[in-house]
Amino acid sequence: MGKINTFLTRTRGRNGPDIMDWLTYGYLFLGVALMFGPVLWLLASSFKTEAELNSFPPRLLPYKQEMITVTGYDDPLPLYIVTEGEHAGRTVAQVKRIGLSAKVLDPENPTETFKIKTSEREAVERVALATENYTELFEKFDFLRYFWNSTFITLTATIIMLIFNSMAAFALSKYEFRGRTIVLALVIGVLMVPQTVVLVPLFMIAKELYLIDTLWGVILPGAATPTGVFLLRQYMLTIPDEILDAARMDKASEWKIYWRIILPLSAPAIAVLAILAIMWRWNDFLWPLIALSRNENYTLQLALNSFQGELDTEWSNLLAMTILTLTPIALVFAFLQKYIATGIASTGGK
Amino acid sequence: MADLTLNNVKKSYGAAEVIKGVSMQIKHGEFCVFVGPSGCGKSTLLRMISGLETITEGTCEIDGEVVNDRGAADRGLAMVFQSYALYPHMSVRQNLTFGLENLKTPKAAITTKTNEVAKMLQIDELLDRRPKDLSGGQRQRVAIGRAVVREPRVFLFDEPLSNLDAELRVEMRGEISRLHGRLGNTMIYVTHDQVEAMTMADKIAVLRAGEVEQFGRPLDLYNTPANMFVAGFIGSPRMNFFAGTVSGADLILPKGDRLALPTSGFDITEGAAVTLGVRPDGLKVVSGDATGPHDIHAEVVTVEKLGGESYLYALTAEGEKITVHSQGQTRIREGDKIALAVATDALHLFDSASGKSHRRDTDGIPT
8 A cells, every 4th residue: 555655646846746746647637537537427327217318417426216105006106305385395206297297295194195386396316326227238138149249259250360360470470482572562551451442342252152140251351460460470570580490400390380489489469469359359340230130140339339229229228238348348458458568569679 | 320421512592602512521420610701601501401401402411311302300410509599488398308399209208318418418407497597608508408308410500609708608618529529429510710610620611602611620720721711710810921922942022021931842933923821929029140031021010918928910011911929928019120030840832813722732622
C-alpha cells in the first residue's frame, strides 16, 4: 500500500506539486475521462430498466421504482409521494392511471382509494441494478450459442493464422529463392488494399466453395494476413542464421528448425500477433455480417446488431450484451498488454 | 579414420568465383588451420566442407567417399560457430542433446554421453542454465561440447575464439589443442589470426582470394614461404621486403643502398628484379666501425619498448616501411637515422613481379 501511495503521489516539484504537476495530472485525468467515461456510462446504463433508459434527463446511476404488495391486488403497486394538493406529503400506491390523474390508495389503509393529478406526485425510487437485462439474454436469446460461435471463430482463426503467417514469414526471412523480393512486395502491397474492395470477389469465392453461412466461411478468408507476415518476418530477420546452420549440422529437418528453433525464438512477436488477431477476430463485424445469414451461426457482434430493429431497439438488452461482449476481450488485453508493448518494441527496430 | 580430400573444389555465386579451385589432403587426426585475410574465402571453404554451402565444381571426399550431395548432418561432421550459435531458448543440456535426439540416439546413451562431455569440458555445473546466463568462455565450451557430444569424424571450427578477450583466447587455444590431443579427431580450424594458426596447427593452408597460396607445416611455412604473400602473412611482426635489382652478388636498391644476396639455395639471374625478405629479428642496428658496404639506411618513425625487447619502425630511403627487432631496451628515439645490417642466413628471395620464391626445390607448394 505504501509503495502504491508513494507512486501515485509522486510530484515533479520537490516541495509539493508545481505547475507542471497540475498540468500533467489535469491532462491525464482528461484522458481517463475521455477514454473511460463512455465505458463507465455504458456499464451503468446496462443495469438500467428500459423505462429508465428512455427517461429524460438521463441520470448516472440506475434507479428502480419502489413497489409494494397490497392485499386485494394481485400485482405489486408502484409507490409515489404526493407533492401538492390536499394529500401533500402522503406516500401512496398507484392502482391505475387514468389520463392526467391517477387512482391511488394509502398502503396503510388499502380499502380507501382516491384520485390525484399525475403532476402532483413523485415516484419513490432507490438505486437498484436491473439484472434482468442480463438474465433475459440467457432466457430470451441464445447468448451462449453466439458466445460459442465467436469464441470458436476467434480461437481457430487465430491459431490457423499464426501457423500460416509464421511459415510464410520463415520462408521470406530465412530462405534465399528466386522471386523472394517480389513475393514480399506483393504481401506488403496487399496491405494497401482496403478490405471493402475485395468484399465482393471474396463473397463470390466463398460462395463457390460452399463456405457461405458456415463458421469456416468466416475463419478461412482471414487465414493469412499481410500485417502478420510482415511483422513476423521483421522479427525473424533478427534471428542469427548461424543458429539455423547449427541446427542443420545437428541433423534437424527444415520443419524441425521451424518448429523447435524459429517458433520459440519468435515467441514475443507471435504473442503480439496473437493478441492482435484475437482482437481483430472478436470485433470483426463486416465480413461475418456478409458471410453468415442464419441466426444460429451469428457471432456476438452480429447478435448485438440484431437487437437494433428497424422500429424498435431493446436498449437494455443491447447494452447488457455489449458489456458481455466487451469483457472477454478486455480481459485478454489487460493480461497480455505488456507483451504487446515489449513485442512491438522488439519487432520494430533492427 | 577420417581423411578429407578436396579435389579442385570451386564455388561461384553467379559470375563471381569465390573459391577458385582448391585441392588438399587432410589426413586422419591432423589439426589443419585455414588462415588468410578477411574475404579470402576460408569460411566459405569450411562451409562447403560442412555441407552448408553447395560445391559448384570439384569433389569433397571423406574417407574416399564423395560427399558433395550429402546433407550437412549426414557427413558426420560437427561445427563450432564464430557466434557460438547456441539455441538461446534451450538449457545447456538441451543444447547438447538436441543433435543426439535428431539422430535418434537412445535416451540412456544421450544422458551418459552428455554427462561425460559436460564433465570433460567442465560445464557439468551449468547444464540447467540458459546460454544468456553464461560467460563468453562458458558459452564457448558449450558450443564445443555440442560438437564433441555428436562424436563426429571431423570437427570444423569457424573463428571460434574471435569473440573472446585476449587472455581467454590463449586459454581456450590451449583447451582446443588438448581436446585435439585427447580425441585424436581430424579438426579443421578457420582463423584470420596467424598466431592461432602457428600455435595450434599441424598443417596450415594460407588462402588468398579463393586460392591456396601454400599448404604445409607451420614452421615450413615460416622457414620456406612459397611466395611473398605467405612470407608476409606468417610471422609477426611481418617480414621486411627490399625490392631491387640483382648486380653480381648484391641487390641494389633504387636509392643506392646495397644488400648482400644469399649465397646458396636460390636461383639468381643477373639484372633480375627481385625482392629480398628479411624477418625483423634478422636486421641489426650498426654504428661506428661495424658499418659496412651492405648497410641499409633508414629513419626511425616509431619505437615500441616492451621492456625485454624493442621494436623499431622505420622508413628506408625508398620510403618502404620496415620493422626491426632488438633485444633488450634501446636508446634509439623517433627521428634518429640508423644504419641496419643483415645479421642472418634466413633470407628469402622472391620474384618482384610474380611474388614467387626463387628458392630451389620448394617443398609443399601446391602445383
